[in-house]
Amino acid sequence: MQRRFIAWGALLTMLSVMIGAFGAHMLKSVISSEHLAVYETGVQYHMAHALGLLLIGVLIGQWGESTRLRWAGRLLITGIVLFSGSLYVLSISGISLLGAITPLGGVSFIAGWFCLALEAFSRKQ
Numbered sequence: 001m002q003r004r005f006i007a008w009g010a011l012l013t014m015l016s017v018m019i020g021a022f023g024a025h026m027l028k029s030v031i032s033s034e035h036l037a038v039y040e041t042g043v044q045y046h047m048a049h050a051l052g053l054l055l056i057g058v059l060i061g062q063w064g065e066s067t068r069l070r071w072a073g074r075l076l077i078t079g080i081v082l083f084s085g086s087l088y089v090l091s092i093s094g095i096s097l098l099g100a101i102t103p104l105g106g107v108s109f110i111a112g113w114f115c116l117a118l119e120a121f122s123r124k125q
Helices: 002-027 033-063 067-093 096-100 102-122
Strands: none
Touching (some): 002 067, 033 102, 067 096, 067 102, 096 102
């Protein structure tokens, strides 16, 4: 599980950089400044939570595998797809209905970090 989360974290951070560069260079003149700000929010959350996956991978190496850490990683991945993914598509397409998906991603982020906190608090050392 450790290698998977580190690999996914590395791939998702790479993808965040690529998506951010695409937005900065290709979308700046195509979409409105409001939509670009939404896109950039997606990139920021994408990067932060992909780095969180790397952290979870490292912690699995330190603490060992656990159900909470596994769920923490899965929920951060889900959050990236739902939260950032919906913001990317929303900003490019203008389909505002996609905004209804974004909070599900936010809840996934919160739940993932909560799982990590529970695991940390449950540690004896």
